[in-house]
Amino acid sequence: MHAIQxxxxxxxxxxxxVLRESKFKExxxxxxxxxxAAGDFLTYKFPVWSWEKGDASKAREFLPADKQYLVTRGxxxxxxxxxxxxxxxxxxxxRLLSFGDAGDVAxxxxxxxxxxxxxxxxxxSGANPGVIDDIPDLDGGHDEDGxxxxxxxxxxxxxxxxxxPDLDDIPDMEEDLEEDDAAAAPSKPAAAATVxxxxxxxxxxxxxLQVRTYDVMITYDKYYQTPRIWLLGYDENRTPxxxxxxxxxxxxxxxxxxxxxxxFPHSTSLQAASVHPCKHxxxxxxxxxxxxxxxxxxxxxxxKAGAKDKDKKKWFSRRTSGQGKDDRVAAGxxxxxxxxxxxxxxxxxxxxxxxxxxxxxxxxSTTSM
Amino acid sequence: MPVLQFASFASLVQPTFWHELTRLKLxxxxxxxxxxxxxxxxxxxxxxxxxNTGQEIELGLGKSRAVRVAGGSQHxxxxxxxxxxxxxxxxxxxxDADKKALFNQFAExxxxxxxxxxxxxxxxKFLLITFADLKKYKYHYWFAFPAFAxxxxxxxxxxxxxxxxxxxxxxxxxxxxxxxxxxxxxFLIRRSGSNVEIASxxxxxxxxxxxxxESRAVGFIDPSPHPSTPGWPLRNLLAYLRANNPSTTRYxxxxxxxxxxxxxxxxxxxxxxxxxxxxxxxGKPNAVGWEKNPQGKLGPRLADLAPMMDPSxxxxxxV
Numbered sequence: 001m002h003a004i005q006x007x008x009x010x011x012x013x014x015x016x017x018v019l020r021e022s023k024f025k026e027x028x029x030x031x032x033x034x035x036x037a038a039g040d041f042l043t044y045k046f047p048v049w050s051w052e053k054g055d056a057s058k059a060r061e062f063l064p065a066d067k068q069y070l071v072t073r074g075x076x077x078x079x080x081x082x083x084x085x086x087x088x089x090x091x092x093x094x095r096l097l098s099f100g101d102a103g104d105v106a107x108x109x110x111x112x113x114x115x116x117x118x119x120x121x122x123x124x125s126g127a128n129p130g131v132i133d134d135i136p137d138l139d140g141g142h143d144e145d146g147x148x149x150x151x152x153x154x155x156x157x158x159x160x161x162x163x164x165p166d167l168d169d170i171p172d173m174e175e176d177l178e179e180d181d182a183a184a185a186p187s188k189p190a191a192a193a194t195v196x197x198x199x200x201x202x203x204x205x206x207x208x209l210q211v212r213t214y215d216v217m218i219t220y221d222k223y224y225q226t227p228r229i230w231l232l233g234y235d236e237n238r239t240p241x242x243x244x245x246x247x248x249x250x251x252x253x254x255x256x257x258x259x260x261x262x263x264f265p266h267s268t269s270l271q272a273a274s275v276h277p278c279k280h281x282x283x284x285x286x287x288x289x290x291x292x293x294x295x296x297x298x299x300x301x302x303x304k305a306g307a308k309d310k311d312k313k314k315w316f317s318r319r320t321s322g323q324g325k326d327d328r329v330a331a332g333x334x335x336x337x338x339x340x341x342x343x344x345x346x347x348x349x350x351x352x353x354x355x356x357x358x359x360x361x362x363x364x365s366t367t368s369m
Numbered sequence: 370m371p372v373l374q375f376a377s378f379a380s381l382v383q384p385t386f387w388h389e390l391t392r393l394k395l396x397x398x399x400x401x402x403x404x405x406x407x408x409x410x411x412x413x414x415x416x417x418x419x420x421n422t423g424q425e426i427e428l429g430l431g432k433s434r435a436v437r438v439a440g441g442s443q444h445x446x447x448x449x450x451x452x453x454x455x456x457x458x459x460x461x462x463x464x465d466a467d468k469k470a471l472f473n474q475f476a477e478x479x480x481x482x483x484x485x486x487x488x489x490x491x492x493x494k495f496l497l498i499t500f501a502d503l504k505k506y507k508y509h510y511w512f513a514f515p516a517f518a519x520x521x522x523x524x525x526x527x528x529x530x531x532x533x534x535x536x537x538x539x540x541x542x543x544x545x546x547x548x549x550x551x552x553x554x555x556f557l558i559r560r561s562g563s564n565v566e567i568a569s570x571x572x573x574x575x576x577x578x579x580x581x582x583e584s585r586a587v588g589f590i591d592p593s594p595h596p597s598t599p600g601w602p603l604r605n606l607l608a609y610l611r612a613n614n615p616s617t618t619r620y621x622x623x624x625x626x627x628x629x630x631x632x633x634x635x636x637x638x639x640x641x642x643x644x645x646x647x648x649x650x651x652g653k654p655n656a657v658g659w660e661k662n663p664q665g666k667l668g669p670r671l672a673d674l675a676p677m678m679d680p681s682x683x684x685x686x687x688v
Contacts, residue, residue: 242673
């Protein structure tokens with residue numbers, strides 16, 4: 001069934017036309033050109049992101065060959081999303097964040113409400129591991145302790161155990177290969193526990209702490225005409241995460257609903273977790289509208305403080321502000337003109353939005369830098 | 370004086386590598402177990418700030434990733450490490466293989482290239498042995514990052530301190546720009562007044578011909594985020610310098626480079642500096658470097674990709 005659905009999506013994707021007209025303020029959707037422009041801005045501003053070519057056979061012709069999708073690797077994920085369950089008490093913890101340039105006069109326009117600010121990780125302890133139940137396997141070979149027990153017994157089907165030697169046979173391979181190496185720094189072997197203990201964070205100063213990491217990819221979805229996010233996770237021992245483990249890092253409102261495991265479009269065989277983009281456009285539209293109003297206000301105020309004789313231009317420029325590319329030109333030519341939010345910012349805003357779906361994965365590098 | 374300790378590499382294999390290995394195994398290698406050349410990368414050690422507690426948390430070691438079988442884009446501060454993969458056809462072969470001999474031969478070749486040919490490009494070579502259980506989507510693998518363990522051990526003069534104790538802010542900024550432009554995993558540093566110059570480590574003789582010893586220093590891109598432990602690459606770099614230039618390397622000033630950008634606002638230089646002493650001048654040191662598994666023992670690791678590759682399991686996930 002799933003395979004048929006994926007085929008259907010592929011066909012639908014093939015048939016849908018490439019968006020040519022800029023719609024990012026009206027609908028929250030962007031054209032491939034705007035995706036590239038916003039991606040260029042993101043990689044310039046935050047060099048942890050970079051463009052990738054992907055598999056040549058899967059290249060999309062409406063994107064430049066060397067700018068098929070964006071990737072950032074080794075994104076840390078310190079604790080599980082289930083420990084962030086939202087309660088009334090947290091409302092006071094909201095605070096405004098600013099992600100504009102330091103010293104940028106217009107940086108106020110970039111303020112953003114961050115929830116859970118200053119929240120302690122008291123829920124995230126060994127006693128409350130916040131495990132999301134695995135989706136039951138049809139073959140009944142599901143191991144209840146699958147992701148607590150670490151790699152040794154992870155998802156080992158009952159029928160699989162006696163056919164091939166599993167890992168339990170192989171650790172005996174510990175051979176007398178090396179003498180004690182006095183000059184090797186002792187590395188803390190990460191225990192099999194998949195949940196980070198709160199106490200580990202306390203002692204992290206000066207100690208090497210191993211955390212889950214994610215590779216995050218952003219592709220352009222031709223059908224929904226929005227960016228789409230993909231996640232590949234690794235546990236503390238740097239082995240790939242299973243889907244149930246990845247769902248631990250997705251906020252409860254979205255796990256199993258908007259986040260699914262699907263074939264990564266720029267690889268022939270790779271599967272990754274993805275946030276389904278069907279609601280991206282409407283959410284982005286709302287967010288952009290709200291931010292744009294603030295930006296326009298700000299720019300108006302600035303402009304008034306500056307030259308008064310440019311009053312007419314304000315309206316003119318606002319009408320054309322839907323054109324992403326023209327926008328950038330206009331921005332260069334007349335910096336104090338009112339033009340609203342530029343499309344370059346789209347992906348920065350998009351990441352803020354994604355951060356609400358995967359709250360513990362630090363995809364939003366814009367606040368940590 | 371304290372013994373100089375090194376933080377070992379930690380491997381991270383992206384699923385795309387296993388997909389590629391599967392394809393190679395089925396379409397190209399078949400039953401051959403020849404060595405396959407691969408490239409891994411590591412970058413400077415990172416720390417992040419925990420937004421909830423405000424503490425700096427170190428992020429593993431610059432991870433060695435076997436990414437692509439050939440090629441790959443190069444960014445500044447990301448170092449490519451050459452390596453070979455030896456894939457075994459059966460689990461018995463994998464278990465019974467003479468790993469000691471394999472490793473020693475590999476290390477021997479590295480030492481030959483380092484000392485006889487003065488070739489620094491082999492300093493971060495690695496070996497990876499694998500067994501791919503394609504039907505179960507399970508991959509057993511074991512990395513070795515050979516390092517030459519000097520006898521007597523290297524010692525550190527006092528302790529690792531901030532790079533600003535030995536270099537001015539201006540000098541570090543110059544270094545940053547030069548490294549960003551040339552991408553050298555290891556480099557020689559020559560201080561002259563307020564300026565600094567860098568060169569590849571195989572130009573030791575010429576570059577330092579007229580330089581007094583106190584103006585010399587060696588640097589490397591350091592994958593370790595730990596403030597008092599430099600990363601694994603330093604080990605072979607020291608062995609290489611000591612073996613090729615025994616008369617002038619009893620004391621070596623070392624700069625562990627960990628900055629991807631010039632600090633601005635309230636941040637500081639993360640690079641560290643120290644003076645190391647000692648090392649082995651006679652003969653080939655023993656090599657060590659098999660990676661430990663999650664249990665902290667010398668043993669292979671397992672990547673179980675069935676949940677992400679097995680079509681029947683994926684179908685169960687889809688609602």
